[in-house]
Amino acid sequence: MSNATxxxxxxxxxxxxxxxxxxAGLAGLLREECGWKPGDCIADVGAGTGIFSRLLLQWxxxxxxxxxxxxxxxxxxxxxxxxxxxxxxxxxxxxxxxxAASLDGICAAQAFHxxxxxxxxxxxxxxLRPGGVVALIWNQRRDDAVFQDAYEAFLRTxxxxxxxxxxTRIPLEDIERFFGGQGCRVATFAxxxxxxxxxxxxxxxxxxxxxxxxxxxxPAMRAxxxxxxxxxxxxxxxxxxxxxxxxxGELSD
Numbered sequence: 001m002s003n004a005t006x007x008x009x010x011x012x013x014x015x016x017x018x019x020x021x022x023x024a025g026l027a028g029l030l031r032e033e034c035g036w037k038p039g040d041c042i043a044d045v046g047a048g049t050g051i052f053s054r055l056l057l058q059w060x061x062x063x064x065x066x067x068x069x070x071x072x073x074x075x076x077x078x079x080x081x082x083x084x085x086x087x088x089x090x091x092x093x094x095x096x097x098x099x100a101a102s103l104d105g106i107c108a109a110q111a112f113h114x115x116x117x118x119x120x121x122x123x124x125x126x127x128l129r130p131g132g133v134v135a136l137i138w139n140q141r142r143d144d145a146v147f148q149d150a151y152e153a154f155l156r157t158x159x160x161x162x163x164x165x166x167x168t169r170i171p172l173e174d175i176e177r178f179f180g181g182q183g184c185r186v187a188t189f190a191x192x193x194x195x196x197x198x199x200x201x202x203x204x205x206x207x208x209x210x211x212x213x214x215x216x217x218x219p220a221m222r223a224x225x226x227x228x229x230x231x232x233x234x235x236x237x238x239x240x241x242x243x244x245x246x247x248x249g250e251l252s253d
Contacts, residue, residue: 007208012071016049018202020139023189027059034133040104045093046111050076068092094119098127109137117178125251135248142241147232158221159209180252191242197229
């Protein structure tokens with residue numbers, strides 16, 4: 001999207017604090033199914049504030065964190081910049097400026113839906129070594145609980161362009177087409193977050209489609225969110241449950 005690089009400007013700290021992490025089970029999948037080995041060079045494309053880059057470093061990989069948004073990149077650099085194996089790259093997914101055939105793998109965690117998929121595919125094929133595996137990862141909210149449904153309805157009501165930018169707008173066929181003729185494999189892990197009242201507000205404001213505190217619609221949105229929290233909280237908390245979905249494979253012809 002034309003404003004994909006800038007739309008999280010001013011939200012980086014909220015993103016860093018309130019977005020969900022990723023299940024520990026991903027470490028085994030990347031090692032056993034994707035064939036990534038400690039010491040391998042992995043590009044985390046659309047790395048944002050470094051939520052997934054941090055895990056990749058903990059799991060022993062060398063990480064090239066590719067992120068075009070200056071606010072998000074600066075937060076990641078502040079936390080991870082001193083760690084061995086971490087390199088920050090100011091570039092978009094479609095033109096990473098990385099060397100050809102230099103990577104053992106590529107991941108995009110909660111980011112691929114912002115890419116120009118055909119151009120990103122071409123770039124990924126250029127920078128991957130033969131046999132390199134791509135992993136596209138999303139935390140996808142579950143829809144099997146009353147609060148989850150009510151929260152979804154809230155976002156549809158108050159999100160400025162929610163339906164246009166949410167990652168689930170990308171059909172599975174398009175993801176499989178990105179991987180090429182052999183398609184991709186899929187794995188799912190359980191994940192979740194628990195929020196108090198202020199935490200739920202922070203989670204909403206971390207989204208690029210949420211009205212900012214200085215927007216005309218913010219007071220009404222805040223009041224609606226308070227009503228939602230009061231209706232579903234238990235002992236001062238609400239729970240958001242996710243399926244962490246991983247689409248992985250080689251980019252075949």
